[in-house]
Amino acid sequence: EVQLVESGGGLVKPGGSLRLSCEASGFTFSRYSMNWVRQAPGKGLEWLSSISTTSVHIYDADSVRGRFTISRDNAKNSLYLQMNSLSAEDTAVYYCSRGSMVSQREDTFDIWGQGTMVTVSS
C-alpha cells in the first residue's frame, strides 16, 4: 500500500524548534519530489516547501523561508521539516505529500499523509 506517515508534531513554546518526519512506503521514494503543506485550524491549505529527488532543487514559501528547512534521506525513505523560530501563527496540521517523477512544477500531490498537529503556545 502506498503510504505516507508523519510524526514529530506536538506542543512547543514560541521561539522553539521542532523537526517533523514523514516516512514513505509502497513506492520508490527516491524517484519522487516531495512537499510539505500545512493547514491552520479552520483555514485553507498552505504549501510550505518542495524538494527534488536528489535534494538539488528546493523551493520554499515566503512565509517560512529562513525558518523552515526541508530535507530528505532516500536511503531511509524519509522526508523531514526542520522548523525554527516558531510562533503561534505556525500552529497547524502539517502534511507531507508526494510530488511527481517529472518536475516540481507538475507535482500532483496525489498521496497525502494523515497529518501531524503542531501547536505553538506558552
Place this chain on the structure above:
Amino acid sequence: QSVLTQAPSASGTPGQRVTISCSGSSSSIGSNYVYWYQQIPGTAPKLLIYKNNQRPSGVPDRFSGSKSGTSASLAISGLRSEDEADYYCAAWDDSLSGRVFGGGTKLTVL
C-alpha cells in the same frame, strides 16, 4: 489572502450539477497546470483532478476539470450527499517559484 481566488461557498441539491471556479494570473494558472483537491473535514486532502482535466483512477467521472486562460473550473454532476466537502484548486506560480492553493470552496449539498 490566497494567490488563487475561489468563492468561499457553493451549494446544490442532489442530482444537480455545480461548478466551482478558481481565478489566478498569467504566472500561475495562465502558465501551468491546475489541480483540484477534495477535503472532508478532519481528513487529509484527496487529489480529484490533475493537469487541468485528468482524473486519477478511482475518481468518478462525475468530476471534471477545465481551464481557460487564467481561470479554471471544477464541475460536479449528479451531486451526491457524500460530495459535501471543501474543494481546493492549486497550481505552480512562476513568479513565486512555488505551489499556490486557492482559499477553498465549501460545498454544501442541500
